[in-house]
Amino acid sequence: MNEHEIEHLHRLTQLLQGIEVGLVVINRDYQVQLWNGFMENHSGLSAKQVRDQSLFDLFPDLPKEWLISKLEAAFLLNSRSFTVWEQRPFVFPFRYSRPITGGNQMMCQNMTVQPLQDLRGEVSHAALILYDVSVQAADRRQLTDANEKLERLSQIDPLTGLANRRQWEQALEQEFQRCRRYQPPSCLLVVDVDHFKQVNDQHGHAVGDQVLNELGNLLARSLRKTDLVARYGGEEFVILLTETRPEQGRILADRLREAVEEMVMKVPQSLNITVSLGLCPYQHSLASAQAWFEEADRALYQAKQNGRNRVEVA
Numbered sequence: 001m002n003e004h005e006i007e008h009l010h011r012l013t014q015l016l017q018g019i020e021v022g023l024v025v026i027n028r029d030y031q032v033q034l035w036n037g038f039m040e041n042h043s044g045l046s047a048k049q050v051r052d053q054s055l056f057d058l059f060p061d062l063p064k065e066w067l068i069s070k071l072e073a074a075f076l077l078n079s080r081s082f083t084v085w086e087q088r089p090f091v092f093p094f095r096y097s098r099p100i101t102g103g104n105q106m107m108c109q110n111m112t113v114q115p116l117q118d119l120r121g122e123v124s125h126a127a128l129i130l131y132d133v134s135v136q137a138a139d140r141r142q143l144t145d146a147n148e149k150l151e152r153l154s155q156i157d158p159l160t161g162l163a164n165r166r167q168w169e170q171a172l173e174q175e176f177q178r179c180r181r182y183q184p185p186s187c188l189l190v191v192d193v194d195h196f197k198q199v200n201d202q203h204g205h206a207v208g209d210q211v212l213n214e215l216g217n218l219l220a221r222s223l224r225k226t227d228l229v230a231r232y233g234g235e236e237f238v239i240l241l242t243e244t245r246p247e248q249g250r251i252l253a254d255r256l257r258e259a260v261e262e263m264v265m266k267v268p269q270s271l272n273i274t275v276s277l278g279l280c281p282y283q284h285s286l287a288s289a290q291a292w293f294e295e296a297d298r299a300l301y302q303a304k305q306n307g308r309n310r311v312e313v314a
Helices: 001-018 038-044 063-076 134-153 165-182 196-203 204-222 248-261 289-305
Strands: 022-027 032-035 080-081 108-115 122-131 187-192 227-233 234-240 276-279 311-313
Touching: 022 038, 038 108, 063 122, 108 311, 165 187, 165 227, 165 289, 165 311, 187 196, 187 248, 187 289, 196 204, 196 234, 196 289, 204 227, 204 234, 204 248, 234 248, 248 276, 276 289, 289 311
Parallel strands: 276 311
Antiparallel strands: 022 032, 022 122, 080 108, 108 122, 187 234, 187 276, 227 234
């Protein structure tokens, strides 16, 4: 080997040792033949310590069967393969503690398995090329968390914390389809605050908002976990009473009406309100979820016409 070739090999060795990518070369017996600086820094094992040692003896926590299948594809089929952190967060169990990655406990990794041929053109070794993608993974997770939060917020009424109209309409459609298929008992209840305009006119909109918030809390506390209460809009609330027969729905509606009538709100002075309620049990003759709601809304209108602070059944 001449001087030029030696210098070229020296530069190449420096590059392999200093590059911010993990590089491991193993032979057909899975014994380590090359272990670069990245692997030394993150494993705590020097190249001298791992030389000619079984990769799986050095790292018993490696996903052995999975990794061997990747390596055998390289050895037998001369086939390159890839794995990304979304499928398997890490291959080598390296700790990761850079502040920029937030809550990452382990280094997230992408990996390439590359077959290496000898001078005869036969695959004699395989290279594991390891990429640290912890920062990208943290960014992706933060974005996913933010999108999930936005999705949750898009289904919540900001004033009461209840489901909003969007979530309600989705739930109503699902319940309607369930009722059409299985015919379970189910009731839809529409609740409206009586003379709410007077509350706003006499006490101000801030008081009106507090009234709606306290009413929403009362309705939520009074229902089962399987029921859904939502703020439909303005001073109107809607409730899905699943697995509820008409007579049960009427009893619950009366209890809600009485609980609201007995509720005393400090806003800041004592204030009482009443509500009117329209109840519509599911009926197979209903053509759509919207028709179901319209029947309950008509019953609510009838309760208003008949004197308020009452329940009417469609």
